[in-house]
């Protein structure tokens with residue numbers, strides 16, 4: 001299969017929408033990372049997503065909609081909490097888990113009786129979802145176990161030849177995935193930390209992390225690059241990188257300070273949001289250039305810093 005790179009023009013989006021309706025696989029940009037889309041109500045199309053990614057079949061997909069109006073077609077009950085969260089955060093990087101309607105194939109929900117849904121905040125994603133006219137199941141568009149893709153190049157590196165098309169929307173802005181929240185009760189339960197912060201959700205920012213028993217994806221080995229990743233305390237990252245370089249390792253640094261001699265500067269950031277935006281691209285670059293160790297300067301665990309540290313810990317596990 002030849003994977004087409006489609007421009008985000010009327011013609012490109014029409015072709016992409018047509019492919020999705022026909023059961024094809026189309027990667028597209030969102031505000032967080034690139035997603036690998038398939039017709040969410042077409043079990044055969046969704047099965048192809050799992051095959052292309054090499055994804056465990058018990059890891060459910062997020063269904064993407066162009067707007068909140070059609071949520072009731074997927075969810076058996078739109079709770080008052082879900083309605084309120086959708087009102088406040090959609091379009092945006094918040095995924096709501098609700099009881100699923102029977103119309104949602106169980107391959108889409110990883111065998112669960114719940115369905116995860118979000119409306120992405122990206123003009124190309126929204127235009128494509130309008131054009132497709134069907135709900136679109138889309139996990140991150142990487143091979144399972146690789147860092148999520150933030151550029152069309154990352155998608156092609158992992159899935160070129162395995163999917164029908166990629167819609168080119170340039171680099172994604174946020175860089176870490178959506179926050180996944182169980183919205184069946186009266187208060188949101190965070191299943192995966194993400195771009196919408198606990199503070200924004202009105203939750204205790206000091207609470208323990210996501211619940212791995214309830215969000216199947218967080219159990220699997222996500223975000224695991226081929227090189228070693230080490231998280232260093234602020235102030236200690238450059239020295240640790242220099243020490244590893246002196247010991248003969250090929251080392252890259254992601255920090256708020258310049259890289260010392262003998263260390264590759266993978267990226268300089270000012271705050272947690274800056275690190276989020278460059279993290280996955282930096283990990284891929286480190287792999288591509290044969291670095292053995294990436295030293296990343298840790299960030300404070302509030303705001304988006306929680307999601308970033310969650311991803312860094314997984315990458316370093």
Ligand code: TXA
Nearest residue numbers: 032035060061114115116139140177178215216217218
């Ligand atoms: O930002 C994002 O969320 C991106 C873009 C493309 O939208 N998508 C994404 O999808 O990160 P994925 O498949 O890589 O991660 C989906 C997460 C997994 O941890 C999965 O287990 C969880 O959402 N999830 C999906 N459906 C669920 C359900 N019914 N119950 C609990 N967790 C669910």
Ligand code: MG
Nearest residue numbers: 139140148222
């Ligand atoms: Mg993923």
